[in-house]
Amino acid sequence: MWNITKNTLSCIPKNVRSIKFRYGPTKNLKTTSTDFVQNNSTTEPLHPGLKEMKWVNELNYFKEQKYDILPIYRVLNHSGEIIQETENPNLPKNTLVKMYQKMVLLANMDIILFESQRQGRISFYMTNTGEEGVQIGCVAALNFDDLVFAQYRETGILMYRGYTVQNCLDQCTGNIDDKCTKGRQMPVHYGSKELNYVVVSSPLATQIPQAVGAAYTFKIQKLDKISCVFCGDGSASEGDFHAGLNFAATLNAPVIFVCRNNGYAISTKVNEQYAGDGIAARAPGYGIHVIRVDGNDIFAVYNVIKYAREYALKHNKPVFIEAMTYRVGHHSTSDDSLAYRDANEIEQWSEKGIVGGPIKRLRKYLEKKNFWDDETEKKYQTECRKNILSALTKAENKLKPNWREMFGDVYHKMPEHLREQMKEMENHLKKYEKYYPVDQHAK
């Protein structure tokens, strides 16, 4: 695991070389703020606002460009070869095949649902293209009980845990089998209590401090689980990101933060999003253990999450992971990304491109191991498409829930005023039913 060590200090004036950098909570820190110690000596600073400090007598700003850039941890090279055998997670064949299959399934579902939105069959969609590796590498390293707080581009996690294509399509079409949102939320706002994946909401970054609260509760209740929260490079600019990291660090919550840095927040490039060294470099400022990882390298993601999980549970501390990747698809079906970026740039990151996506890289590895071949690939791809298309047709043919579901679950028990409003709508429909799509809804 990567740590900021001595070489980070190259930028500090010689006379303050003795500063002990405390990036990463690896040491027990003494605080002067809570434990008052009588000290008449003026040789060392006593300010309660700092942990341990030394005076310096020459003016030297700590310049931002002198920090060492956090390197990107990787295990697989672009040809699907293990670079350093000690880092090989040595996952069993069935796990590897499952990881690969879920990525391929997700990629196929993305293609078909993106197109079906274009045909007006669903109202909205967001693909995961290029970021399947972050999702699957992460979920494979988590325990099933660990509570996931997603942003919206993490569908692979749910699928790996057992969410079916039919579940996704029932939610996207908002039909009577949409147990997730009862047709109340936009497509892609999935979630499942059974699969320990909190239902997604559109407001960005709100899930970050929430995940910290849940993790803190697991700690207090001595449950052997953590929470894992996702955000993008864009939502890391929200105030809730700051809130979540600072709360997690000060309250010692066993939570893993995963930031998918895919280069864009809709049309906004990262250079308009932040001026520092990505998102990861912020974590040490909060006193949080951090690593940057190649998000297209499923083994690298797996390894960092595995370590983070153990670390978080053992020390009751948060861990921050910045997964570097690229958003190959448009932001959503409401976006044409060619309006703000070059087609060649997208091409190089696509599965067929020079850099390539996470799927191709794992496939190459699997082929070398003789766990997968062209024939299996062809068969599996066909099977995926068949299943997705049949699920789409099924989802489209199902009725929508009864319109009265619009009034349900606002409160635990329906209050009187809502009952009155529902009654009012009932009476209205008796007269004006023909102007409403009542046939599409269950009676």
Add this chain to the structure above:
Amino acid sequence: MRTLRGNQLLNQKVFENLTLVFKNYKNVRFSSHFTYVPDEKSPVSGETAKMNMFQAINNSLDYTLKTDQNALLFGEDVGFGGVFRCSLDLQKKYGKGRVFNTPLCEQGIVGFGIGVATAGATAIAEIQFADYIFPAFDQIVNEAAKFRYRSASQFHCGSLTIRAPCMAVGHGALYHSQSPEAYFAHTPGLKIVIPRGPIAAKGLLNACIKDQDPCIFFEPKALYRAAVENVPVENYELSLGKAEILVEGTDITLLGWGTQVHVLREVGILAKEKLNVSCEVIDLQTILPWDKKTIVESVKKTHRIIIAHEAPLTGGFGAEIAATIQNECFLHLEAPVQRVTGFDTPFPHIYEPFYLPNKWRCLEAIENAINY
């Protein structure tokens, strides 16, 4: 003054001189716009103890932490007892793991609380002043209120209660005086509760904590010390969504909540003395969902209503009630619904006596309604 005397820093003579100086001093703070009337009726039989409102709240929190091992209490400065002493001694009793300070960040406090509640534990979050709840507006309105609905009840944060001191305090100016209940009343999924004194505070806070929907409990800070009642020692809950008729009357209904209830009680007495008008005084208690039935029945009896709140007029919760009364009691009304409220300005410092919907402005509204 009590502190000074207690510390014996001043002898009696000096103290008397000082009191005299204050009496003659013309710019002395106009800090008490109401006369507190303690509740006599006890909601449960049994032993009672004299408590002010912060002690009653402390009592409720203590009971929750004692009986619910999953309950957590947190916010800015709650560890040492809170800036209004509501969490006094609770950290000592229940440990830093369950009663703790958070960093100074309201959106974090509420987001964190939602997470605690989502994980199934009881979360009691404190926002230091209702004026500072706005950074958490997104977490409250977009997240807490909609959690159950958007996930078809798979997830919810029903065990979250947010407590915050609210309303005027004599000198709180713009950011220590606000009554933001109407902002939240526009949000389906929330419950909003405001008590008028210690007995109500204990019972309603207990109900909020136990309730399976996210609740905001606004505590009128002027009452923390000023309001003293004989509060039942035993635990009890008061129903949410229920208004309480405090004084029965026949000529006009006076409706308010929080500190304003005490203004209205006094107005009721003034109206009887000066105008021979019989007032029915009602404490709404729960702003959302509010007790339409009790209010409508009262207006059908008295044919007139005055709604008084400290918050500004435009978009205030009085508007919601007025519109509903107009709808439900159209044929019974003998005067337009009167609203006596704060003005449509920010809450001012030195002008507070002119800003508040005090007893004289309420009395004038009664005159207008009766003579209409």
